[in-house]
Amino acid sequence: MSSSNAVVQTVSTELPAMPLTLEGLSVLHQMFRFRWPEWCKLDSSRQADIAREAAVVFAASEELGQTAVYSMLGHKGDLMIVHFRDSFDELNAAELQLNRAALQDFLEPMHSYLSVIELGLYDSSVKLFRQLADRGVKPLSKEWNEAVEETLERQREAMRPRLYPRIPDSRYLCFYPMDRKRGEVKNWYLLPIEERQRQMEEHGMVGRRYAGKVQQIITGSIGFDDWEWGVDLFAPDPLVFKKLIYEMRFDEVSAVYAIFGQFFLGVRLPVQKLDEWLSGRLPK
Numbered sequence: 001m002s003s004s005n006a007v008v009q010t011v012s013t014e015l016p017a018m019p020l021t022l023e024g025l026s027v028l029h030q031m032f033r034f035r036w037p038e039w040c041k042l043d044s045s046r047q048a049d050i051a052r053e054a055a056v057v058f059a060a061s062e063e064l065g066q067t068a069v070y071s072m073l074g075h076k077g078d079l080m081i082v083h084f085r086d087s088f089d090e091l092n093a094a095e096l097q098l099n100r101a102a103l104q105d106f107l108e109p110m111h112s113y114l115s116v117i118e119l120g121l122y123d124s125s126v127k128l129f130r131q132l133a134d135r136g137v138k139p140l141s142k143e144w145n146e147a148v149e150e151t152l153e154r155q156r157e158a159m160r161p162r163l164y165p166r167i168p169d170s171r172y173l174c175f176y177p178m179d180r181k182r183g184e185v186k187n188w189y190l191l192p193i194e195e196r197q198r199q200m201e202e203h204g205m206v207g208r209r210y211a212g213k214v215q216q217i218i219t220g221s222i223g224f225d226d227w228e229w230g231v232d233l234f235a236p237d238p239l240v241f242k243k244l245i246y247e248m249r250f251d252e253v254s255a256v257y258a259i260f261g262q263f264f265l266g267v268r269l270p271v272q273k274l275d276e277w278l279s280g281r282l283p284k
C-alpha cells in the first residue's frame with residue numbers, strides 16, 4: 001500500500017478499516033459538587049429565590065427533553081447535568097446560561113464530558129464495502145464515495161429518532177466513558193473490519209436481551225474528550241446496570257478490548273422539585 005493511498009486499511013483485508021458512522025445530537029455531561037456548607041448559611045428566602053431562578057433556567061429545556069438534572073451518589077459529585085443539543089454552539093450557550101445563574105455560586109465543577117450521539121454502522125459498512133469491492137470499485141473513487149453517501153443518507157433518515165432522541169425520563173442514569181484497547185498485542189483498531197463487525201453483532205445480541213429494561217445511548221468522543229465513547233444507560237431499576245454491564249464483560253468485545261473510565265450514577269431530579277433537593281430531601 002503506498003503512503004499516498006489515503007484509505008485506512010489493515011494488512012488482512014482490502015476493505016477500508018473504518019466503519020461508517022452517523023452522528024446526531026451534541027451531548028455535554030457536567031458533574032458538580034454542591035457547596036452545602038455555604039448554601040446552609042443563606043437565609044431561607046434567599047435560598048427560595050435562587051432555587052426559583054435555577055428552576056426557570058432548566059425548565060424550558062427539560063420540557064424539550066434536552067437538559068436533565070440528576071442527584072449523584074458518592075464523592076464524585078452531587079449534581080450531574082446532562083444537556084442534549086443540536087450543536088456544540090448550543091451546548092456552550094447552555095453552559096454559559098447556567099454560569100450566570102445565582103445557583104452557580106454553589107456549584108463546583110468536578111468533571112465534564114463532551115461527545116456526540118453516534119451510531120456505528122458495522123453491518124451496512126461491511127455489506128456495502130464488500131459489494132463495491134466485488135464490483136471492482138476502488139475505495140475513495142467517485143463511484144465509491146457516492147455509494148457511501150447514498151447509504152449514509154438512507155440510514156440517517158431511518159435512524160432519525162435514535163440520532164435525535166429526547167433524554168429518557170427514567171429515574172436512574174449510569175454514565176461512563178470507555179476506550180477500545182490499542183495495546184501491542186491486543187489492538188481493536190488492527191482487527192479486520194469483518195472481525196470487528198462479528199464482535200459488535202455479538203455485543204448487540206446481548207444488549208437486545210435488555211430491551212425494555214434499559215435504554216442505552218452511545219456517544220462518540222474521539223477528538224472531543226479524553227476517552228473514545230461515552231455510554232449512557234437509563235433505567236427505572238439501577239440493578240439492571242450491574243446485570244447488563246456484568247453480562248457484557250463476557251462479550252469478546254468487552255472481555256478483550258474494553259477499557260473503562262469512571263462510573264457516575266445519578267437519580268433523576270425533576271427541576272420543578274429542585275427546591276426539595278436544595279432543602280436536603282431527594283424528591284420521589
Ligand code: 76R
Nearest residue numbers: 120203204207208210211216218229231245248249254258
Ligand atoms: O445501536 C444499536 O443498537 C446497534 C447495535 C449496537 C452498537 C453498534 C449496540 C447495542 N451497541 C453498539 C455500539 Mn452498545 N453498549 C456499550 C456498553 O459495559 C460494556 O461492556 C460496554 C458498554 C453497553 C452497556 C452497551 C449496551 N456499544 C457500541 C459502542 C461503539 C463501538 C464501536 O462502534 O466500535 C460501544 C463503545 C458500546 C458499548 N449496546 C447495544 C448496549 C445495548 C443494551 C445494546 C442493545 C440495544 C438495543 O438493541 O436496544
